[in-house]
Every structure is written in structure tokens, then in C-alpha cells.
Amino acid sequence: MFENLSEKLQRSFKTLRGQGTLTDENINDALREIRLALLESDVNLAVAKDVIDHIREKALGTQVTTALSPAEQIVKIVRDELIALLGTDTARFKFASQPPTVILMAGLQGAGKTTTAAKLAAWLKKGGNRPMLVSVDVYRPAARHQLKVVARSLGAHIYERHLGPDPQHGTPDVLRLAKEAKREAANYGCNILIVDTAGRLGIDEALMEEMSELKTLLNPTEILFVADAMTGQDAVNSAKAFNDRLTITGSILTKMDGDSRGGAALSIRQITGQPIKFLATGEKPDAFEPFHPDRIVGRILGMGDIATLLERAEEKLDKNKAEAFAKKALSGDGFSLEDFREQLRQIKKLGSMQSILKMLPSVGPFAGMQQAASQVDEKQFTRVESIINSMTMKERLNSSIINGSRRKRIALGAGVQVSEVNNLLKQHAQMSKMFKTMGSGGGKMQQRLMSQMGGMQKFGR
Numbered sequence: 001m002f003e004n005l006s007e008k009l010q011r012s013f014k015t016l017r018g019q020g021t022l023t024d025e026n027i028n029d030a031l032r033e034i035r036l037a038l039l040e041s042d043v044n045l046a047v048a049k050d051v052i053d054h055i056r057e058k059a060l061g062t063q064v065t066t067a068l069s070p071a072e073q074i075v076k077i078v079r080d081e082l083i084a085l086l087g088t089d090t091a092r093f094k095f096a097s098q099p100p101t102v103i104l105m106a107g108l109q110g111a112g113k114t115t116t117a118a119k120l121a122a123w124l125k126k127g128g129n130r131p132m133l134v135s136v137d138v139y140r141p142a143a144r145h146q147l148k149v150v151a152r153s154l155g156a157h158i159y160e161r162h163l164g165p166d167p168q169h170g171t172p173d174v175l176r177l178a179k180e181a182k183r184e185a186a187n188y189g190c191n192i193l194i195v196d197t198a199g200r201l202g203i204d205e206a207l208m209e210e211m212s213e214l215k216t217l218l219n220p221t222e223i224l225f226v227a228d229a230m231t232g233q234d235a236v237n238s239a240k241a242f243n244d245r246l247t248i249t250g251s252i253l254t255k256m257d258g259d260s261r262g263g264a265a266l267s268i269r270q271i272t273g274q275p276i277k278f279l280a281t282g283e284k285p286d287a288f289e290p291f292h293p294d295r296i297v298g299r300i301l302g303m304g305d306i307a308t309l310l311e312r313a314e315e316k317l318d319k320n321k322a323e324a325f326a327k328k329a330l331s332g333d334g335f336s337l338e339d340f341r342e343q344l345r346q347i348k349k350l351g352s353m354q355s356i357l358k359m360l361p362s363v364g365p366f367a368g369m370q371q372a373a374s375q376v377d378e379k380q381f382t383r384v385e386s387i388i389n390s391m392t393m394k395e396r397l398n399s400s401i402i403n404g405s406r407r408k409r410i411a412l413g414a415g416v417q418v419s420e421v422n423n424l425l426k427q428h429a430q431m432s433k434m435f436k437t438m439g440s441g442g443g444k445m446q447q448r449l450m451s452q453m454g455g456m457q458k459f460g461r
Contacts, residue, residue: 009034009037009078009300024060027056027059027060027074030074031052031055031056031059034051034052034055034078035048035052038051038052038263038266041263041266042232042233042263042264042267043263043266043267044233044236044263044266044267044270044271047085047266047267047270047271050270051081051082051085054081054084055074055077055078055081058077058080058081059073059074059077079297082266082293082297082300083293083294083297085266085269085270086265086266086269086276086291086293086296086297087269087275087276087293088293089293090290090291090292090293091250091275091276091277091290091291093222093277094221094222094249095191095192095221096221099185099186099190099191099192100132100182100185100186100190100191100192100193101191101192101193101221101222102182102192102193102195102218102219102220102221102222103120103192103193103194103195103220103221103222103223103224104195104197104211104214104215104218104220104222104223104224105117105120105194105195105196105197105224105226106197106211106223106224106225106226106242106246106248107199107225107226107227107238107242108199108200108201108202108203108228108238109140109199109200109201110199110201110228111199111226111227111228111231111235111254112226112228112254112255112280113196113197113199113226114135114137114143114146114147114150114196115150115254115280115283116226116252116254116278116280116288117133117147117194117196118133118147118150118151118154118156118285119280119285119286119287119288120194120224120252120278120288121133121151121154121156121192121194122154122156122285122286122288123278123288124192125154125155125156129191129192130157130188130189130190130191130192131156131157131190131191131192131193131194132156132157132158132159132181132184132185132188132190132192132193132194133147133151133156133157133158133159133193133194133196134158134159134160134177134178134181134193134194134195134196135147135148135196136174136177136178136181136195136196136197136198136214137196137197137198137199138174138177138198139198140198140199143196143198144160147196148160153285154285157185157188157190159180159181159184159185161177161180174198174210174213174214175213175214175217178195178214178217178218179217179218181193181195182218193218195214195218195220197210197211197214198210203238203241203242208241208245208246211242211245211246212245212246215246221249222249222250223246223247223248223249224248224249224250224251224252224277224278225238225239225242225243225248225250225251225252225272225274226251226252226254227239227251227252227253227254227264227268228254228255229253229254229255229256229264229265230255231264232263232264233263233264233267235253235264235268236263236264236267236268236271239251239268239271239272240271240272243272243273243274248272248274249274250274250275250276250277251268251269251272251274251275251276251277252276252277252278252279252280253265253268253276253278253279253280253291254280255280256279256280256281265296275291276291277290277291278290278291279291321342321346335431335432335435336396336397336398336399337388337391337395337396337397337399337428338388338393338396338397340388340428340431341385341388341389341396344381344384344385345385347381348381383414383416383420384424386414386415386416387410387411387414387416387420387421387424388424389414390409390410390411390413390414391410395410399425399428399429402425407421407422407425
């Protein structure tokens, strides 16, 4: 996500390093690079021009502080401008004064509306809401069945009544289906109704007319445009067309994990005037997060996104297990391979190692970590877990009893080379020895480490 834009912007800042002051010449050189970075990342031409004009005006104006170097000044100005472009604040989710709150999902076919509707329901459910889903896509084969399957896997309510054909048009009555779903949501005590609408391969009058009728009937509190980030400017053009006709209240960008450019994210809000509210970053139901402009800009400029990483850890990690592991590891006994496997499973809950490393700043003690992310072999973690799984419980608790013949059997069971088993055992022995050394310094180091962990947990809240 945003890899290309991030890399090109940071390269443009390098042209200013070593310069004593900001001048017309070096500003123009940097702006030329920044403009190229934006355009190559598929940012809308008019948006890119506005951004460059604003940056030039601020760089040459009184807003430049003499306490910063030229490169730092430009980074700060670009940061402020990108945050202004994406929205200075995290967009709030609106609720109706009288439930149910109706959310109308809009977008073209293939953007991921159905999956996104289910992810949104799961996110709202975590916040204590009772969402109900309904699909009014009566044209695409199995569209309603797809939503039912996904909704049930998440434990969300779904209205699935099948209506007969309309006598006039010969197709199911979409408006009657939506009206009954809203009534059913109220009857079941569901405070939110998410309406998954039909899409088209392209924008046509029939689609827009149906969406307008649904808007008039349901009076939705939110009309969320679902955009496939990988389609770049096509997503921006579609968002503008839907906004012109329906006046959307926000956007959700899908497939952000596959989009390295980020142009759609930087353009949609500026073109529509409506905020981006959520990002879908993967296939899993929990690969869905609110859109925080300042955090996204931090990722783009290599400043990391520690806040999101801490929130993710707070939500997904078992604090009791983490503290128990730290205490055991720092005790005289060290830790076992069973403990090590449990920690691997905990880390995997946070996402891929690549995604974790990319949330760290690219400066200070974390310098080079983001670049190292591209070299991480995610399959290695699976192989390590397979090796440990191939051991007996007795061997996991005491790896020193594993002899040569057992190493061969373990390698065979895990489908790896014996050398990989040997490497794991060697690394585990080294780590265990290191923790024992730390623990042997008395209780002071252990207390210090535990207090630091406690401090980080408080910081993350």
C-alpha cells in the first residue's frame, strides 16, 4: 500500500539534503520530483497541480520555520498538504436519530461491495451494534446467496426473503425488498441496516435511477461508495459520477493491499469533497480499518504508523499470555519451543511481517526496517511452526532430548530439510541462553522490562 508513492516522494526529498537554505532553484527541483511522484502514482492531474501549487506557496512564504533544514521543511509542508488533501480529521460514522440507521452501499460490479458490506457489519458489531444485511442485487446470479454465506460466517443478521417477479417488469421488486428489510430490521431490534445494491460493469441510467429510488425510499444516513483502489482513475471517475447523482457521504477503498500507487486514495476525496471512511486491506473479515488521514500520510512519508500497530496489538493479542511468556523467559528456566510456537501464533494475529515492519518509522532505531520488509519470507514462519508441530510435547518442552534420528523424523514430518530443524534448535538455544542471562541479573531487569510493557500497553489505550 502506497509503496511506489512513498519511495518516490522520499527520493525527491533527498535532493534537498545538504542544502543550506530553500531557494527558488532547489524548491523547483524538489517540486518537479514530487509532481512526477504524484502523477506516476496515478493521482488525478488537477489534484496533483493543486498540491504542487500549495506546496510552492507555503515553501516560499512565511510558514517556513528556520529551525528546520530545507529537506525537513519540505517534508513538513508535504505532510501538512497531504493531510489537508485526505481530510484533517478521521471521518465520523453517522447514526440516525431513529433506528434503524440505513447504509446504502454504492459502486460498480467487481469493486467488492458484497464482501465490504459484510466487513462493515463485522466492524459495527465489534462496536456493540446489531447490524442486519440485505442484498437487493436481484440481477447477478448468486449475489444474494454470496452475502448470506458471508453474513452467516460472521454471525450477522441477514434478510433473505425471496420475492416473486414484479407483474409489470418481470423482475423482483427491488424497492419492496428494501422496504421489507428495513421493517424487519426494526422488528428484530437491529439498529443498522446495510443495503448491498446491484452494480454494473459501467455507469448507466438504469443503475442510477434504481439507486435514486432506493435513496428516496430508505432515506439512508450513509451512502458509501465502494471503490476498487487498483482501478486508479476509473475509481475516481466512478466516485464523481455517483456523487453527482446521489451525493455520497463517504468512500470505502478496497484491495488496498494490492495497490502500491495510492492515487485513488489521494484523488477521491478531493474530487468528491466527501471523506474516505474505511480501508479494506485484505480478504479476511478483520482486514478492515477506519481511514485515519494523518496515519496514512505517516506511512507514505516513511514516518510509520505506530498508533495503528498498537491498536491492532491491543485488540488481537492476549496480554496475559504475553506477560506470562516474559516472566517465564526471564526466569532461570528460559522458555520452551511450545512457548515459542505460541508467540509465533500471537504475532501472526497482527498480520504479515511485511505489514508490521512497514508500520515502523524509517528513521532512528527502525531505519532500514521498511526496506527489509520486502525481503521477509512469510513462508519461513509456517515452516518453523510445522517443525515444532512435528515434535512430541515432551520434545517441545525440552528440546535438548532431540537426537539425530529424531531430527530426521521431525524434518520428514514437517516436509523440510534436516538443516532447517538444526537451525531452529540452534536459534532457540541461543535465544533461551540470552533470556537466562538477562534473568540472572536479578529481578531488577525483569521488573524493568515488565514495567516497560505495562507502559506500552497504557500508551496504546
